[in-house]
Amino acid sequence: MDLSFTSLGFASALPTVDRFPSAHILKVCGRLFLIDCGEGAQIQMKKFGISMLKIDEIFISHLHGDHIFGIFGLLSTMSMLNRKSDITIFAPADFKSILDFFMNNFGEDIGYKIIHHVVSCTKIEEVFSNKNIVVKAFPLKHRIETFGYLFQQKEHNRNMIKEKINEYKISIDEINLLKSKNNVIRKDGTILEWKDVTYERFQAKSFAYCSDTRPFPELCNWISGVNLLYHESTYTDDMKDKAYERFHSTAADAAICAKKAGADKLLLGHFSSRYQDLNVFEKEARAIFTESYITEAGREYEI
Amino acid sequence: MDLSFTSLGFASALPTVDRFPSAHILKVCGRLFLIDCGEGAQIQMKKFGISMLKIDEIFISHLHGDHIFGIFGLLSTMSMLNRKSDITIFAPADFKSILDFFMNNFGEDIGYKIIHHVVSCTKIEEVFSNKNIVVKAFPLKHRIETFGYLFQQKEHNRNMIKEKINEYKISIDEINLLKSKNNVIRKDGTILEWKDVTYERFQAKSFAYCSDTRPFPELCNWISGVNLLYHESTYTDDMKDKAYERFHSTAADAAICAKKAGADKLLLGHFSSRYQDLNVFEKEARAIFTESYITEAGREYEI
Numbered sequence: 167m168d169l170s171f172t173s174l175g176f177a178s179a180l181p182t183v184d185r186f187p188s189a190h191i192l193k194v195c196g197r198l199f200l201i202d203c204g205e206g207a208q209i210q211m212k213k214f215g216i217s218m219l220k221i222d223e224i225f226i227s228h229l230h231g232d233h234i235f236g237i238f239g240l241l242s243t244m245s246m247l248n249r250k251s252d253i254t255i256f257a258p259a260d261f262k263s264i265l266d267f268f269m270n271n272f273g274e275d276i277g278y279k280i281i282h283h284v285v286s287c288t289k290i291e292e293v294f295s296n297k298n299i300v301v302k303a304f305p306l307k308h309r310i311e312t313f314g315y316l317f318q319q320k321e322h323n324r325n326m327i328k329e330k331i332n333e334y335k336i337s338i339d340e341i342n343l344l345k346s347k348n349n350v351i352r353k354d355g356t357i358l359e360w361k362d363v364t365y366e367r368f369q370a371k372s373f374a375y376c377s378d379t380r381p382f383p384e385l386c387n388w389i390s391g392v393n394l395l396y397h398e399s400t401y402t403d404d405m406k407d408k409a410y411e412r413f414h415s416t417a418a419d420a421a422i423c424a425k426k427a428g429a430d431k432l433l434l435g436h437f438s439s440r441y442q443d444l445n446v447f448e449k450e451a452r453a454i455f456t457e458s459y460i461t462e463a464g465r466e467y468e469i
Numbered sequence: 470m471d472l473s474f475t476s477l478g479f480a481s482a483l484p485t486v487d488r489f490p491s492a493h494i495l496k497v498c499g500r501l502f503l504i505d506c507g508e509g510a511q512i513q514m515k516k517f518g519i520s521m522l523k524i525d526e527i528f529i530s531h532l533h534g535d536h537i538f539g540i541f542g543l544l545s546t547m548s549m550l551n552r553k554s555d556i557t558i559f560a561p562a563d564f565k566s567i568l569d570f571f572m573n574n575f576g577e578d579i580g581y582k583i584i585h586h587v588v589s590c591t592k593i594e595e596v597f598s599n600k601n602i603v604v605k606a607f608p609l610k611h612r613i614e615t616f617g618y619l620f621q622q623k624e625h626n627r628n629m630i631k632e633k634i635n636e637y638k639i640s641i642d643e644i645n646l647l648k649s650k651n652n653v654i655r656k657d658g659t660i661l662e663w664k665d666v667t668y669e670r671f672q673a674k675s676f677a678y679c680s681d682t683r684p685f686p687e688l689c690n691w692i693s694g695v696n697l698l699y700h701e702s703t704y705t706d707d708m709k710d711k712a713y714e715r716f717h718s719t720a721a722d723a724a725i726c727a728k729k730a731g732a733d734k735l736l737l738g739h740f741s742s743r744y745q746d747l748n749v750f751e752k753e754a755r756a757i758f759t760e761s762y763i764t765e766a767g768r769e770y771e772i
Contacts, residue, residue, distance in 0.1 A: 179545075179546075179549055180549055180550075181511065181512050181515060181542075181546075182515065183515050187542070205508055205511070205538075205539065205541075205542040206508060206509045206512055208484065208508070209484050209489065209508070209509055212484060212485065212486050229574070231541060231545045231575055232542075232545075235508075235541045235542045235545075236508065238508075238534060239484075239508040239535075239538045242482075242538075243482075243483060243484075246482055247483075260574075263570075263573070263574060267570040267574075271563075271566060271567065271570075272534055
């Protein structure tokens, strides 16, 4: 699986018997991104057989406790597991005081470097890129500075259709041009079109993380065409006033966002502890956007 | 149950799939004491149906992450549950920087007062007392400043034997004297002896918490006659060198302490993550002290 999403927890402020606070894993070609780090994230990773040493980047949406209180245990455990390689934490500027506290009080034995990449933007902006993926941050509308993240796989070169190589006796130089979507003019004046002799090796996919936020119009544009969208839905529509007052969304808001963005699939999460039966969220969202689902902790969603 | 002990977790530094970090509940006449607060303590309380709002006192042994990283989530959740009454945290002096960090970064909405009672002693000393119980702290031998705690139920007044009240026509004033173990000289010169007309309502019990520590001779004297002893046993005897180097105990050390203290029962905990089968600890301890048991998370042990 080149790209998959696994939630470790999706409670809102108050955890419940079976819902841990917010923390999620995005697997990208075998490496792991951690998205938010609520209390118990390391315990859930252990439970679901996810190796925390495969994490080199952590993306924090905001600094409310239910999204960050697991970071201390995680960073400590990584060190006890003999981690030596750097880790980068993408987080709002105020994360500095959290990291300083941790290093001053518990950092003595930390055997690796922790880099705080300050996220600060007023529109969607790239914050990270490697050979497989680009990560963009965008501002959300919550009670404190909060960011969503869009993870987009990079387009790869196309593959050659083997029979065509033999048929046209295509050279190595020509292959490199064609795989990068360049047409080739041959010595005899004929044109080899890349579309005719190559095929798309894979479809670049994308994932967006939107938690916590009030609904607002720009959001669906920023994540337009996303394949899998995780969107908070702390409340149902009958509690819309409470949702907006607390800078949160309803299941209907999440579904409208998914629909307007043209998403393939919506995962709902960050449910208020007042809800025991989560089916009400799915029902509300599906009336607007059919491909809406309650997030299941520990399930690996292929994107 | 007047006095009972329930463990929420007893992992050592690295949690495992089924062992949460150190956190325990002592129930005293319906109120709860929390002893240590490792990550996930609030989640375990939820799971075991334990109400965190019944906690007014928290006793912290030391400031290693596996004993303290759950405090942030717990204090936040208590506030969201609308706690208004003070909470007192008994902890080493350095807890100040942890509490300051919490209050500066996450304290804005905390609707109750958090009192840090600094624990600092070189021998056993009383740190808390109410009508039901006395709590004493004593220093342990770990890599950083660490304290154990002894919880002793107070002796209560005796109860009157009803038939004797009628037989001797005992007055209210006389009853109060007799129940507090005073003999009474009556007008006719006869003596009413408290032993003859009262009975012991209940036997005062005690619980001791010893984690984390190297074994040392004074410890068993301080907790002499304890009914239930929770003692760390991070390693088994074949890893004694490692245990002492890390300032920890083996199962045999815990059993020797229980035996010398004349304890009724020993609960073993704080097992290194390297052990999957915990029966080795019980076996090793029982060879020295028969009433040795592996702690079971969520089980309420009556004392």
